[in-house]
Amino acid sequence: MATHGGNPNMELLIPMINQLQHIFTSVNAKLTLTLPQIAVVGAQSAGKSSVLENIVGRDFLPRGGNMVTKRPLVLQLITSQGQEYAVFGHKPQQRFINYADVRAEIENDTKAIVRDDMGVSNLPINLTIFSPHVVNLTLVDLPGMVKVPSQGQPPDIVKKIDDIILEYISNENCLILAVTPANIDIVTSDALVMARSRDPMGKRTIGVLTKLDMMGKGHNAREVLLNKVVVLERGFIGVVLRGQRLDEYGRASKELDIPAALENERQFFQNDPAYRDIADRLGVPYLQRTLSVQLTEHILKCLPDLQRELQGRHRDLGKEVAEYRASAMFESSSSSDTKALVGLTHELHENFDTALQGTHLKEADLKTLTGGARIANIFRERFPFELVKTELQDKDMRNQTIVAIKNIRGFRSGLFTPDEAFEYIVQMQISKFEDPVMKCVDMVVSELLSIIHEATNKMKRYPLLRQVTEDLLTQYLREREIATKQACSTYIQTQLSYINTNNEDFIGFAG
Incomplete structure (x- = not known):
């Protein structure tokens, strides 16, 4: 086997790079080092x-x-x-x-x-x-x-x-x-x-x-x-x-x-x-x-850049280690892991609660709505706007009601106005509410997912813990989303099942 210009140390370069690769793999490190290969x-x-x-x-x-x-x-x-x-x-x-x-x-x-x-x-x-x-x-x-x-x-x-x-x-x-x-x-x-x-x-x-x-x-x-x-x-x-x-x-x-x-x-x-x-x-x-x-x-040629890259990552990781040690969570106790987890969970709860309930004036964002304010905006502005788009104009409703009455009577002339005509028009209008209601739920869920992601930001030092926490919260939120949509759908179906034609709105409309 060649000895690369008579220098046997050159033979150690490839094993050295292999060892680096093994180290990064064994510690599951994503160091983004551009190793020669x-x-x-x-x-x-x-x-x-x-x-x-x-x-x-x-x-x-x-x-x-x-x-x-x-x-x-x-x-x-x-x-x-x-x-x-x-x-x-x-x-x-x-x-x-x-x-x-x-x-x-x-x-x-x-x-x-x-x-x-x-x-x-x-x-x-x-x-x-x-x-x-x-x-x-x-x-x-x-x-x-x-x-x-x-x-x-x-x-x-x-x-x-x-x-x-x-x-x-x-x-x-x-x-x-x-x-x-x-x-x-x-x-x-x-x-x-x-x-x-x-x-x-x-x-x-x-x-x-x-x-x-x-x-x-x-x-x-x-x-x-x-x-x-x-x-x-x-x-x-x-x-x-x-x-x-x-x-x-x-x-x-x-x-x-x-x-x-x-x-x-x-x-x-x-x-x-x-x-x-x-x-x-x-x-x-x-x-x-x-x-x-x-x-x-090629490794020999890349060594200077690789050395600088390694030294830079070493400095960055050293700073992170110093931050970990400075953290109150890292106490010399056998229960330090439990304390750290409890501390992170408490901090997550506070971050989530603050995002929903609002922040102090000094901390508030003065340019864009955030967290709970965006959800409130959905309920107060976006949702009513979506509902208004489904409403019929009085003229259109009267025309549809007249057509419905005529279709119900057929060729017969009627003495009284059939309730079925009003019920049909109202049921048709109520059923239109389902789409904006579901859209409102989707918008709120989207905002809550953003709040969860932002609230777990303090866990970024522990990417696996953050991912697991975010996944669990997202899973719970998705389960509540399904339950909420089912409840909304049930409420709409309940309203459709019985139309009270003695309501004053009907009396006023008939007048």
């Missing part, structure tokens, strides 16, 4: 999985005809002596010796997050492989790009996958491994088009051409590999993916194992006239070494 980008059929498995030298990724990479896989390769094993970030105490178990765990953890068989998630899976057969390297396998949703996939799957990819490659410290089949037009490569959207000058992009052995007779990718068609600062590397072993009759029997595939690749480049003179710069072993060297050099 290599993101693997390509279409679903580009051969990303085969490239990664050939680099590792093991079959460990899920396979299938449909989309199999549904979550980013942060793959950290660590050179080590002794027994080869794998460790998942979500199961740090368990060592996986069998790679079939690694594949099964990837599938199981994916299903735990992505319930929909055709969905995707941006929540990564962290996998570290310790082996004497790998070089220090960190790769992020991203979901394969699609142009149109296939049967059963959600209509927004294309955008979801693109968003996940862009989340990684938009990081200026991220190198982009753009995997493209050699048997398509390189200029229209999905991977290169995506990479170019965030790396237009091609400074961070490494091109990988797969399926060189499937280009057809008389065709080769020599010009592309020599960086003469699409120019990338880091160039292109060609690989041959795993083919199928032929039986004694020349029929494909099963997929080649990785050692056989690597030997098959070596012979292909050595024997093909188009690639023979550049064979030492092609193939998976060369790709493996090149990626390790380029990532190490």
